[in-house]
Every structure is written in C-alpha cells, then in structure tokens.
Amino acid sequence: MNTIAFAGLGAMGFPMARNLVDKGFAVRGIDVNVEVLARLRAIGGEGTVTPASAVADADVLMLMVVNAGQAEQILFGNGLLPALPDGATVCLMATCPPGAVRHIAQRVTATGRHFVDAPVSGGVAGATAGSLTIMAACAHGTFKAMLPVFEAIGQRIYHVGEHPGQGATVKTVNQLLCGVHIAVVAEAFALAAKVGVDLKVLLEIMSGSAASSWMLKDRGPRMLQSDPEVTSAVDIFVKDLGIVLEAGREVQAATPIAALAHQLFMATSGRGDGRADDSQVIRSYYALNGTNADTPA
Amino acid sequence: MNTIAFAGLGAMGFPMARNLVDKGFAVRGIDVNVEVLARLRAIGGEGTVTPASAVADADVLMLMVVNAGQAEQILFGNGLLPALPDGATVCLMATCPPGAVRHIAQRVTATGRHFVDAPVSGGVAGATAGSLTIMAACAHGTFKAMLPVFEAIGQRIYHVGEHPGQGATVKTVNQLLCGVHIAVVAEAFALAAKVGVDLKVLLEIMSGSAASSWMLKDRGPRMLQSDPEVTSAVDIFVKDLGIVLEAGREVQAATPIAALAHQLFMATSGRGDGRADDSQVIRSYYALNGTNADTPA
Numbered sequence: 001m002n003t004i005a006f007a008g009l010g011a012m013g014f015p016m017a018r019n020l021v022d023k024g025f026a027v028r029g030i031d032v033n034v035e036v037l038a039r040l041r042a043i044g045g046e047g048t049v050t051p052a053s054a055v056a057d058a059d060v061l062m063l064m065v066v067n068a069g070q071a072e073q074i075l076f077g078n079g080l081l082p083a084l085p086d087g088a089t090v091c092l093m094a095t096c097p098p099g100a101v102r103h104i105a106q107r108v109t110a111t112g113r114h115f116v117d118a119p120v121s122g123g124v125a126g127a128t129a130g131s132l133t134i135m136a137a138c139a140h141g142t143f144k145a146m147l148p149v150f151e152a153i154g155q156r157i158y159h160v161g162e163h164p165g166q167g168a169t170v171k172t173v174n175q176l177l178c179g180v181h182i183a184v185v186a187e188a189f190a191l192a193a194k195v196g197v198d199l200k201v202l203l204e205i206m207s208g209s210a211a212s213s214w215m216l217k218d219r220g221p222r223m224l225q226s227d228p229e230v231t232s233a234v235d236i237f238v239k240d241l242g243i244v245l246e247a248g249r250e251v252q253a254a255t256p257i258a259a260l261a262h263q264l265f266m267a268t269s270g271r272g273d274g275r276a277d278d279s280q281v282i283r284s285y286y287a288l289n290g291t292n293a294d295t296p297a
Numbered sequence: 298m299n300t301i302a303f304a305g306l307g308a309m310g311f312p313m314a315r316n317l318v319d320k321g322f323a324v325r326g327i328d329v330n331v332e333v334l335a336r337l338r339a340i341g342g343e344g345t346v347t348p349a350s351a352v353a354d355a356d357v358l359m360l361m362v363v364n365a366g367q368a369e370q371i372l373f374g375n376g377l378l379p380a381l382p383d384g385a386t387v388c389l390m391a392t393c394p395p396g397a398v399r400h401i402a403q404r405v406t407a408t409g410r411h412f413v414d415a416p417v418s419g420g421v422a423g424a425t426a427g428s429l430t431i432m433a434a435c436a437h438g439t440f441k442a443m444l445p446v447f448e449a450i451g452q453r454i455y456h457v458g459e460h461p462g463q464g465a466t467v468k469t470v471n472q473l474l475c476g477v478h479i480a481v482v483a484e485a486f487a488l489a490a491k492v493g494v495d496l497k498v499l500l501e502i503m504s505g506s507a508a509s510s511w512m513l514k515d516r517g518p519r520m521l522q523s524d525p526e527v528t529s530a531v532d533i534f535v536k537d538l539g540i541v542l543e544a545g546r547e548v549q550a551a552t553p554i555a556a557l558a559h560q561l562f563m564a565t566s567g568r569g570d571g572r573a574d575d576s577q578v579i580r581s582y583y584a585l586n587g588t589n590a591d592t593p594a
Binding site: 098121122123133135156158160161165166169170172173174175176177178180181183184185187188189190191192194195196197198201202204205206208209210211212213214215216218244247248251252253254255256257258260261285288289291 | 395418419420430432453455457458463466467469470471472473474475477478480481482484485486487488489491492493494495498499501502503505506507508509510511512513515541544545548549550551552553554555557558582585586588
C-alpha cells in the first residue's frame, strides 16, 4: 500500500494527505478545487490532471468527501471505480449513514475490489496532528494491509468489526454524543445566564466536576464568546445529527434526545448561522429565552 | 466554628460527618434513624437524645437532608431554628431549587442567624474521600468563617456569589448536565445495541474521543451490566432533574433536553426501577426499542 489516491482535500482531508506525504506515501490528490491541488504539489504530493489518472496505479482510493452522495458520485457517477486497479482498496472515511455505507460497499466489492468503512474522529486538530481516532470495519487481512496508512494519520486505531457499516455506526454514536453534549452545555449556560450566574465561574466549576465532558471543556469557552473563531460549523452537526436520526430509522431505534438536539442546530442554521462555530447553537436558546450571555433577566 | 450540628446522616451525610469528626470538629448528629446515630457515636461524634440538644450550643447547623421540604420541616416545623444560638450559621447543603433556597434563607436571616447556600457535588465517593466540590453562596465574612469546615469535607471550594440561591443554581446546572449526560449515553448505547455493535468496544472508543464525558466513563461500564451495584439511584435524578425544571420555570427559561431526560428517568422509576442504579435509565430505551444489551435486532 504505497500509492494513495486521496479524494476530498478539504479542512480535514488536506492535513490528512499531508501526513501521508510526510510518512513517505505517494499521494495523488483529487479535488474540484485546483488551488488545493497546487498546494498538495507544493508539499510533495501530486495534483494530477484528471481523477482517472490519479487512481490508475493506486493501491488505495481514500474518500474524505462531504457525504455519502459525493462518495457515490466519485466512485460510480464519475467512473473512478473502474479506473482503479483490480484488487485495490476503497477506503471511505467520510461520516455517512451506516445503511449508505453498506450499499456502497456492496457495489465496490461486487467488482472484486476491497472496501474499508473507516470514519474518523478528532476534527481538524486531530487531522493536522495525525492523531485521529479511526473506527475501521473490514476483513482482517484488509485491516492489516491498511494499518501503515492508518498509523500515518491516526493515533487510536480500532478494528470495530468485519462488516461495512459497523465503523459508520460507531462514528454515528460518537456524533450523537458529541452533538448532544454541545447542545446541553448551551442549554445549561443559557439557563445560568438567565438566572444571572457568572458563566466563567460556572465553566470552571463544571469543567472539574461530574458534569464535565470533552465538549464542555472544548466548546464551553467559545460558547461564552458572541462570535468565536469557527473550529467546526453548526451545519456539520445539522448533517451529522441528521445521520444519527437516519441510522435510528434504519433499525427503528428511538433517539429522542438526538432528535431534539438536531432541531436546535437546524434552527440555528435556519436563522442564518449555519457557518458559525457549532458552540453558537446557544443562540437558539438565547432566541427561545429572549436573553443573551450579557443580559440576564 | 468548632461545634457542628449535622442533620441528615444518610449515604452522603454520614461520611461527611465522619470527615468532620476526623478533622477535630465536635459533631452532633441529627437523624430519625437511631442506628446511624449509634454509628456516629462509635466513630467519635455525638448522637444526641433530641435534635434541640444537638443544636443548643452549635456554631453551625449543617443540613444534608433529602430536599427543601425536609430542610424547612427541621428548621421551622420542628422548631430547631429558635434552639440554635443567635448568630450561628445555617448551612444548607442539600440539592434544592434556587427559589426554595432563597425563601428559606429569608426566614433564617430574619432571625439574625447567618445562612449559607452550599450544595455539593461528587457523590458518595466524594463525600467519603473528603473531595467534594462545594458551591457556596453567602456573605464574604460568612464564607471565610466556614472555610475550615468546607476544607474538612471538600477539595474544590467555590464562593459563587453573595446571594442565597446562586449556589443552588450552579448545582442545578451541574445536575442538568449530569442527568442529560447519563441519559444520552443510554440513548447512544441502546442505538448501538440495536445495530449490533459490541458495547464494550464502543465504550472504550467513546471514552477516549471527543464524545467522552465524566458520566460516560463512570456510568458507562455499569450501563453494560443488567443489574449493577447502586452508586446513585434513578430516583435521585427524578428529583434533581425535577429541580432543574423548577429552576427553569422560576425564571421562565426553556430546558427542553433536561425535560426529555427527566421523562426517561421518571418512566424508569414508574416501571418500578427507581431504586436501581441511575445507569439503568437505559432500560427505558430498551423498553422503547424492544431490545436489550444482549439481543440486537
């Protein structure tokens, strides 16, 4: 596994590709954005002329695209799958609904190529540091072959099962917890703001108590700012909690808290704040309560 | 502040009283359970014959009772407040609605006695280890005088404000986060169980990812057991999330996620599991989904 075609050089994909280049892999970029292909060339990768030429002699086609629809378009719509050598591996790392992943896997493996369902967690910071959590589902042999690739971009690498969709499910559950944790911090802070408690003191206490969460510590400080730098956008959780609900529908499992959190992110996006930092879901609570961080009732 | 009347020697109160005894305070127990008074005598405290004699020369009356109603009953119904020396301090450490705390504080301070609103966090483990988080609201001078008492039972001691109710609000927000964090772990695990993901592997991954929370790591392992040891009961969160909703009603702030989590704990209690470990709120999801941890669909 030496030559990697990498599709989707966005905020996550580009630093992942850079880490692969740095570890000695031959990385061939695929992206509609020609500027990002030039950036890839500048750091030692290849920004090839056509996607088909990028995959022509690739061992792996990694997909770090926005959603399952884009993955299907690249593989089947743009005809990249037939251009990929027989016996090569398609590694889908985008966050997708488990059912869609199973469907894509069936179409890929029917052509004799391998498929790895391997979503990641850790955000742009983890992608940049090469410290992503990787939740891979595939046959044992395929996992073993992919391990050097995963080790170049991730730190906590799990083989969660042999069936495509199992990785996506773990990632879905991860996003369920992440999204709800952000929304509930917003609910808690908005209540405290309305009562008139100092949110900085509150954040300090909660960060060290049983009420703490990774998201509280990470998003909490940005939630106290009225327009913080965007680390991850509201619309990412509109999408990811939407995937949670879809995963629930696929197996008819109730996810009422996730559904409620989804509504709050969606309403935030609906008011025009979809590209704001996801901590700003608190604006939905301020809108509901008629308050903000600075004007307790 | 040398002599402490301590009312409410339950799962939390008894180890707190023991830590006070160990640090050299004269501790006089008040409890309807005579066995627990005998236990207090056995470790060096006083299990006095009548509550009035316990408070007669006390510097502080600490209340670690079940709720605001019990605190009111002890102070005003049983006539303990008039028996407490003039200038002594009433320290309410139970989890109570902020409005009820303000009301009790007014009645106490109207008699010339001091009042401290000082709920705690950390559970039985923190009470036993003397490592509680204490969220105190009172006048600066009163806080300073109480500090040696707090340091005997707690590790993270915060003066969150000067007005009674502010401590209760911080504790309320703490419980909002704690209760929702437990419920959403249940929701996530129940979804994963229905899809057929190994919950042990899932717990390990989530514990180290951005999906992590203090509650995930603490309650998660017990959630995988069908009948775990009880560390804190379902009914505690029926009560505490009820207080969250009451705090929200007092200031007319919306707490929709907390309201939903409350419903899930309440339904668990309604099926007869109120005294089960609070991790068993997952049974409400299993009931909803028609599954359990061992029988994925």
